[in-house]
Amino acid sequence: xxxxxxxxxxxxxxxxxxxxxxxxxxxxxxxxxxxxxxxxxxxxxxxxxxxxxxxxxxxxxxxxxxxxxxxxxxxxxxxxxxxxxxxxxxxxxxxxxxxxxxxxxxxxxxxxxxxxxxxxxxxxxxxxxxxxxxxxxxxxxxxxxxxxxxxxxxxxxxxxxxxxxxxxxxxxxxxxxxxxxxxxxxxxxxxxxxxxxxxxxxxxxxxxxxxxxxxxxxxxxxxxxxxxxxxxxxxxxxxxxxxxxxxxxxxxxxxxxxxxxxxxxxxxxxxxxxxxxxxxxxxxxxxxxxx
DNA sequence: GCCCAGGAGTGTG
DNA sequence: CACACTCATGGG
Numbered sequence: 497x498x499x500x501x502x503x504x505x506x507x508x509x510x511x512x513x514x515x516x517x518x519x520x521x522x523x524x525x526x527x528x529x530x531x532x533x534x535x536x537x538x539x540x541x542x543x544x545x546x547x548x549x550x551x552x553x554x555x556x557x558x559x560x561x562x563x564x565x566x567x568x569x570x571x572x573x574x575x576x577x578x579x580x581x582x583x584x585x586x587x588x589x590x591x592x593x594x595x596x597x598x599x600x601x602x603x604x605x606x607x608x609x610x611x612x613x614x615x616x617x618x619x620x621x622x623x624x625x626x627x628x629x630x631x632x633x634x635x636x637x638x639x640x641x642x643x644x645x646x647x648x649x650x651x652x653x654x655x656x657x658x659x660x661x662x663x664x665x666x667x668x669x670x671x672x673x674x675x676x677x678x679x680x681x682x683x684x685x686x687x688x689x690x691x692x693x694x695x696x697x698x699x700x701x702x703x704x705x706x707x708x709x710x711x712x713x714x715x716x717x718x719x720x721x722x723x724x725x726x727x728x729x730x731x732x733x734x735x736x737x738x739x740x741x742x743x744x745x746x747x748x749x750x751x752x753x754x755x756x757x758x759x760x761x762x763x764x765x766x767x768x769x770x771x772x773x774x775x776x777x778x779x780x781x782x783x784x785x786x787x
Numbered sequence: 788g789c790c791c792a793g794g795a796g797t798g799t800g
Numbered sequence: 801c802a803c804a805c806t807c808a809t810g811g812g
Contacts, residue, residue: 515793619793619808661808666795700796718800722793738802764791 497553501546501561503570507593507630508546516606516711517597518620519627521642529637531685532560533600536635540717541749551635566714572755578742583732584757586685603641603678604712609670609699610663611707618659625658626629644679647671664697673698686714702739710755719746719754728765732778 510530512520522532527540539561540548548561562568571592579585592713599607610626611619623641624679629649630642648671674697682690690713694705721729721742730736730780735745764775 546799608793611792613792613807614794614809615792616802617812621810658809659809661810662795662806665807699795703794707793720793723791724793737812740801766793 497557498547498549499558500563501548501558501567503562503567504567505545505592506546506595508541510591510763511597512539514594514759515766516759517599518611518616518623518761519540519638521637522637529627531634531640532564532635534632534640535560536638537561563598566596569595571595572661574756578750578757578760579766580751581757583729583776583779584760585677587764588760588775590775591763594759594763595757596716596759597635598648598714600641601683602644602676604668605674605694605697605708606641606647606667606698608704608707608711609666609697610660612699612701612704616678619724622659625703626655626660629654629658631764640708644674646740646771663699669698670700677712683713687717689717690715698739702743704762706743710758716755717747717752719743719758722762724762724765725758728761728769728776732761734779779787 508528509522512530513522516585520528522528526540529536529538531537535554536551537557537560540547545563547558550557555627575588575592578765579588586604601641606626607619609621610622614622627639627641630646631639636642646668652664652670653670655667659669673746682693685693687709690709691705694708695702700708701730703720703722706718709715710718710720726736726742729742729745733745735742746754746758766772
């Protein structure tokens with residue numbers, strides 16, 4: 497059973513492969529497969545339209561996929577807003593298919609706590625091992641992402657066996673300092689209050705809080721700054737410094753859709769800059785040749 | 788072997 | 801507030 501979903505700007509390879517989310521797998525034919533909640537979804541494009549398939553069939557498949565891929569975001573409007581920045585403006589045409597995703601809040605929280613100081617292949621491995629240990633088998637290849645309640649019973653030792661390293665201790669404390677009611681109340685908070693709440697959680701600092709606010713709670717004004725973004729901001733704008741300083745710079749410059757700007761910069765820095773094919777060019781006089 | 792990773796926590800000046 | 805150090809480990 498498949499559904500056809502109208503969504504104007506979408507590149508599955510960019511969106512699901514860029515490193516904002518960690519569980520999707522691409523097969524040889526270019527179809528993407530991954531869990532959304534308790535069902536495994538297969539996505540591909542046919543004649544410009546998005547096709548989604550779930551096994552077993554879920555009646556709300558279209559809604560799940562539309563929410564996950566933020567189908568309501570009008571990329572033209574967002575890019576027009578970001579284009580007020582002359583540095584990004586010229587490179588955005590090649591990124592119209594790169595969308596932010598809307599992950600489950602808890603999945604996003606744990607995923608980005610695990611994502612500290614590790615590379616993406618390792619982050620994927622940690623998440624799969626945690627899922628296969630504490631989640632339910634929902635498919636021959638996939639386990640559901642473990643619930644917060646289920647994770648609360650995990651010992652530091654067992655978490656360590658998932659290859660988490662020093663993160664096992666953070667995760668252990670995280671699960672004990674949070675419940676579903678907390679996640680629900682955070683959905684109702686304004687951005688600043690949400691950010692402060694997230695920062696009180698074990699293993700959550702500035703960068704992770706912004707990732708959770710963006711990819712989990714859908715706060716598009718959020719601008720996570722990791723080593724790649726810091727590098728890009730130095731190269732493109734000649735700005736560097738502490739996290740609050742860079743965050744303020746991004747907020748002033750990119751505004752209400754700073755999160756999309758962040759994803760564009762991140763993608764450019766990770767995928768294109770390494771190949772000497774940057775979409776974005778520095779402002780005159782702000783180039784940084786000694787990063 | 789070496790370097791680095793979508794950093795956070797803690798202590799110090 | 802800003803910086804320095806440590807944390808545990810695997811991928812390239």
